Amino acid sequence: MAFVLLLWLHLLLLLLLVIVFVPHLPPCEAQQSYVNNLQLNCDQNPNTTLGFVCNGASTSCTSYLTFRSTPIYNNPVNIAYLLNADASQIAAANNISDIDTLPTDTLLIVPLNCSCSGPNNNRYYQHNASYTLNLQGETYFTVSNDTYQALTTYQSMEAQNSYNLCRLVPGLRLNVPLRCACPTPNQTAADYRYLLTYLIRQGNSVDSIAGDFSGAGADVQGILDANELTPDQIIYFFTPLLVPLTTPPTRLNINTRPSPPPPASPPLILTTPSAQTGGGSDSRKWVFIGVGIGAAVVVLFASRFAIWFFFLRRHKAPFPPKQLADESGGVTTARPLPNWSVSSESIRGALETLALYKFEELEKATESFSESNRINGSSVYRGSFKGDNAVVKIMKGDVTREIGVLRQINHSHILRFSGFCLHQGITYLVYEYAEKGSLTDWLRPPNSIIMVQHNKRNLNDEQRLDWKQRVQIVYDVGDALNYLHNFTNPPYIHKNLKSSNILLTISGYVNEYASSGVSWIIDTFSDSVMSVCLTKTEIIAGSVDGTVRTFDIRIGRELSDDLGQPVNCISLSNDGNCVLASCLDSTLRLLDRSAGELLQEYKGHTCKVTSVSYHPKDECMVTASVDGTIKVWKT
Known part of the structure; x- marks a missing residue:
């Protein structure tokens, strides 16, 4: 009898242990560990700060992240350049056009490809972007947290770039691994098909985030499991959180309500209310502890980082030796601006200096791309924009590189590139107009009548080029080529030089070299x-x-x-x-x-x-x- 009672007592104790501890155990095969504010510790590299580990059912997938528009990155084109994404996909996901200018702090859904990267024993999911430093004083910390809005971390950028922190100078191009992930087998079995990297905002909680994305299939338990969180665990402001979804997120199925105003005495970190509804002392205790610890951690690491950066202490980390770059070493420096968040002058950031045309504007300017405005049967059309003549060139495929090249060229004998338009996967480039047509039109036999289609005028013998004009054209072409070869960075090589790519202007027949022919960029x-x-x-x-x-x-x-x-x-x-x-x-x-x-x-x-x-x-x-x-x- 005593033995039976003892056995029952053991069973009751075991049952009690199961009831007490099982709800607090992390779920089996959870997606990832929450970063938990460890990205602020610049002296350590815990695995959670290096990325989301490759433990999904696939090594590559379509993933999503959120991005908030800024004064520079305020339309799908600019944001796509920053994140190495597709502008048309961003526009479609957010129910806008690819050139719409967005108010600052607008939430955007960004689709991108996510894949495993790194050695076999240390692989992380990531989407690769790149960023060119523009200001003296930019660091891995500022780029990851300010420019890229904590979608990457100081630790992961340092691990995947070979430059010493103390020798980062304008002109260096950095690899930027953006955090993303693919669903695990357990998540796939639960009908989750996509993972979204969401940047926690002030006023957010797991409940509110699940509510905002419930239209795409998000729920509280799925978010907790995906990040190895417990219901009463703290989440922090400005840290990424994985949100499992059953359908692709779009502006139509998510709640894009504006961020709540900050409280009168804003805390430095955000706490998440527990799932309990009683609002008892335990819940308040966790909130107070979280705020206190978080504030202390932020102040501690901010002061350490400031002191460390001030004295330029050499950072010792278990990575290969860093290459050095001299701050005065001939790398082009950018004009200093008061705040790095609005000072990027790289190709991505500088695109706002170009005109971003609407397709309707191009249709109106070219009379719906009529044959009468088409130049010599090509894909180039003459157009009139508010009284100013221009040409519109239609291009298919990825023209990101060509836009970046043309944007940087500035020479009196190279045709000026003024802007572009993206419409239904086709790119339209807008250039200044050369009134006298191409050199080809002027090099016909003297007795022939030449019809220059886009000028609709006949050229007689008196309008032929004399010897002085021909020498001037040769000189101008040589001047333009010398500029492309010797004074651009990187050098540009034109492999399609022909008379049809040499255009003549009104004044003195001085030529304009067709920069649209720049077809080879030394980009290795x-x-x-x-x-x-x-x-x-x-x-x-x-x-x-x-x-x-x-x-x-x-x-x-x-x-x-x-x-x-x-x-x-x-x-x-x-x-x-x-x-x-x-x-x-x-x-x-x-x-x-x-x-x-x-x-x-x-x-x-x-x-x-x-x-x-x-x-x-x-x-x-x-x-x-x-x-x-x-x-x-x-x-």
């Missing part, structure tokens, strides 16, 4: 080009990443030599067999071009070398540095 550089040399058939370039690359223009071949240090300037020997490169560490390195071997290393300068050149007979080399020192070296 991971960083800014510092110096370029030209031969008859090759381009030799040195860049910030420490690589000297040789491009054979005839066959498109590329050769590269890694010097391990950012290259300031380069020079060719007169016979073309050797390259002399000056590096950031003030050394000079002589390379054999054919074998790619280091022939000699010269040391002597104490400051950065800004100029290198060979004596005409290659008997010596002359170098100059920023401190005014000039040295002559025997070869």
Whole structure:
């Protein structure tokens, strides 16, 4: 009898343990661990800050994230450039056009592709974007938390970029791994098909977030399980939260209510009310503890980060050695602005300086793309915009790179690019109008009558080009090519030079070079080009990443030599067999071009070398540095 009573007592105790502890155990095969404000600790790299681990049913999937519009990133095109997303998909998901200007702080749904990245034993889901530093003082911390709105972390950016924090300078291009994830088998079995990365706002709770996305299938328990949260666990303001969904989120099935106004004494972090409805002392206790601990953590790490950054302490982390970039090392610096959140002047941010046309405007300007406005049977149409003539070029496919190229070109003899329009997957580029047509129209036999279609006028013998005008055109074309080859960064090579791409203007028949023909961009550089040399058939370039690359223009071949240090300037020997490169560490390195071997290393300068050149007979080399020192070296 005593044995039976003892057995019953053990069973009751076991049952009590199950009742008490099982509800607090993390769910089996939960999606990810919540970041829990650990991204503020810049001295450690816990796995939760590096990304969402690859534990889903698929290594690649369609995912979603939320983004709030800013004064710069205020339309789908700009936001797509920042996030490496598709502007038309952003527009469709949010029920807007791809050029609509949005009020600041508008919530947007951004579709993107999410995939696993990293070594087999340490793989994370991510969507890859890139960002070019524009201001002195930008860091991994500011880029991840301000520009990218905590959709990535300081730790993950540092892990996936090779630059030391203390040597980040304008002109460097950074990899930006955006946090995303794919559903696990358990989530798929529960009919969740998509995961959305949501940035927690002040006033949010798990309940309110589930309510906002309930139209797309979100619920409280699904969010808790996806982030390994318990009902009474704290969530923090400005941290990402995974929201499992059964259907794709759109503006039509989510609640996009504005953020609530901040309370009179706003806390530094956000707490989430527990699922209990009693509102007892336990719930209030967790709120007070969370606010106190969170405030202390934020203040502690903010002060540590400020002190650390002020003294430029070298950061020690278990990652490969960082490459260095000199703050005064020839990288183009941007104009300083008071706040980095509205100061980006990269291609992405600068697109607001271009005209973003509506399709209706193009239809009106070109008379619905009528044949009478079509130029020589091409995909280019003449148009009139408020009395100003322009041409509209229709292009299919991805023209992101071409827009970025044209945006940067500024030369009096290269046709000016004024703006573009995206409509139903087709891009329309708008250029200034060359009144005299193309050079082809003027090079016909003297006795023929030439009809220039887009000017609708006949050219007689008196309107032919004289010898002086022809020489001027040749000179202008050479001037434009010299600009493209030597004064753009990276260098641009035009592989479609022909008379139809040389356009003539009204005044004195001075030519405008058709920049729409820029068809080859040397884009294999991971960083800014510092110096370029030209031969008859090759381009030799040195860049910030420490690589000297040789491009054979005839066959498109590329050769590269890694010097391990950012290259300031380069020079060719007169016979073309050797390259002399000056590096950031003030050394000079002589390379054999054919074998790619280091022939000699010269040391002597104490400051950065800004100029290198060979004596005409290659008997010596002359170098100059920023401190005014000039040295002559025997070869």
